[in-house]
Amino acid sequence: MVKSNNNVRMMHINLFMFGCGHHKAAWRHPNSSVERLGDIRYYEQLAQTAERGKFDAVFFADGQSVGNVSDGSWWYLEPLTALAAISRATSKIGLISTVSSTFYTPFHAARMLASLDHISAGRIGWNLVTSMFDDEARNHNYVSMPAHAERYRRADEFADTVLKLWDSWQVDALSFDRSGHYAHPDKVQPIHHKGEFFSVQGPLNVPRSPQGHPVLFQAGSSEQGKTLAANRAEAIYAVAYDLTAAQAYYRDIKKRVMANGRDTNVPIMPGLVTYVAATEEEAKAKQRELDELLPVDASLRELGLFIEQDCMHWDLDAAVPSLPSLDTFTGPKGRYSTILRIIETEQPSVRQLLGRLSAGGGHCTMVGTPEQIADKMALWFHNDGADGFNLMPPSQPDSIDDFVDNVVPVLQQRGLFRHDYTSDNLRGHLGLTIPK
Structure with a gap:
């Protein structure tokens, strides 16, 4: 958990950026930014607002197929590409994207994420998903999606292989010895992975990144998803309609993480829709x-x-x-x-x-004044419902501005959220250590 200087537990808050907003009719509003959905400056400005609010990170979900083209509630820039640009328009905030273990290969994902971690000076996270729609599968040489259990076996092996690739470079492998080695050969090793789904020789062709491993997020709610989260995730996105549902998920995941012998500092962040006035x-x-x-x-x-x-x-x-x-x-x-x-x-x-x-x-929705919203967030935070929230603004940028300008100051006054960043990387924001 992030702690303040007086060792008080603090909330985590991410911004889930999505088109004109998470309300399906947001794009229809006269003041929407629907004409700017392909303008990277629009997303840079949203990220800058979140950074002004001292959020932990911004997050992009991703899809691999075209939905209803009449519906303007989607967006179309490839998220990892977009995050490369956003990293140059921000300096502190974390940058997270969905990565599909069904459609990517481990080497491809490890290379892109490590590159982005270098570009952003250690601010990258990845939300590992298995994807779910047949339309997506048919864009990647499948007839339909593989079975659920198979997708999760692949996801676990995918994560394991990516981590091995990142560990194929030791921290001090780069020596820059102009009379000898650029990198020490003994400190860059192949991984020789051979599994059910992947055969990867390695090593990765990108040196170890600033965070060692970009932060691994997971959002599974099925039994296999919870198992993957408990085994691998360093932070978790959750779906919970109310506090009762949030508590059941929160306590279950924390027990599973502990049973695996892991540190229970795995922040859990349910989605949160807010209307503030x-x-x-x-x-x-x-x-x-x-x-x-x-x-x-x-x-x-x-x-x-x-x-x-x-x-x-x-x-x-x-x-x-x-x-x-x-x-x-x-x-x-x-x-x-x-x-x-x-x-x-x-x-x-x-x-x-x-x-x-x-x-x-099915995500929680809070409607009210800044004080009322802060009250409800605090109730979840103090009662095993959440370590923070993945903010899902119903309209963008208006709902983000409302939250940053009005709710964040109340949370800060109550000692529930940071006044300023104390770290330059995403692991630091989340209270996570850099892997050895």
Whole structure:
């Protein structure tokens, strides 16, 4: 955990950058930046705002296929390329990207990430995922996605091989001896990896990077995902609708990490959607403004898929009709369970439910004043719910500005978040040591 000078535990906060924002209708707003989704300066400015707020890192998710081209809630720059540019426009904040173990090879990933760690002077992290959609698989010479268990076996071997490649250069391998060796031959060794999925000779053709290993994030919620996180992850992204769900995941992962003989300082950061304003009513108005921009028919069709019934004629401003209980529902239960919890807890209208699902889905949503948001974040932080949060702004840049300018100062005043950086690298921000 990050500690202040008086040894007080501090929150971690990442910014999850995504197009015009995580609300699917954000791009439709008259003030959106939809025309700038291919402009690297837009993302540099978002990262600079997060750095002004002293965030640990910015994070890009990635996909390997084209979704609905009519929907402007996605973006298209390749994230590792984008982070190279963002690293030159920032100086302290960490830089994290998704890397798919199904579609990359270990050598390719190790080389790119190590290069970025050098370029950024030690600020790179990677979120290891297995990917999930057949459309992605068909862009990479697969007929469909490999089976779930196979993807996770590959991911574990992928991580192991990448780490071996980074360790193929010892810390002091570079000697720069102009009369002898540029690098000491005995300190740069092949890895001779041969496994179920990969055969890699090594060594890596990039010397050991400033952090030794760029920080490994993981976000699995399945049994195999939790196992991978407990074995490999140095920090974890999580999905939790409420504190009860967050606590169950948090305590489970910490126990698994400890059972593996690892240091339990593996920060867990659930996703967090925030609507912030001077009053609760104004914050709810911001949420309502985005919800009302959703294309109604498409949103109702999507809801119908989630709940496996026709809801095209539901009254948008009426309460959600009664739904079957979870134990009688025959479709996929994860999203359906979240929908039932939202209905039970928030008692939303149909329109409000569509809005909740369009902005963060099953992730926690907090709506209110800076003090109210800080109160709720502190409640999770102090009660085994989170070591920090992966901020998912419903609209960009407005929601980021709202959080940095209004919520961060409250967290700082309460001694929950740093006033300034005490480290120049991502490991330092997260309270992690550099691997030997």
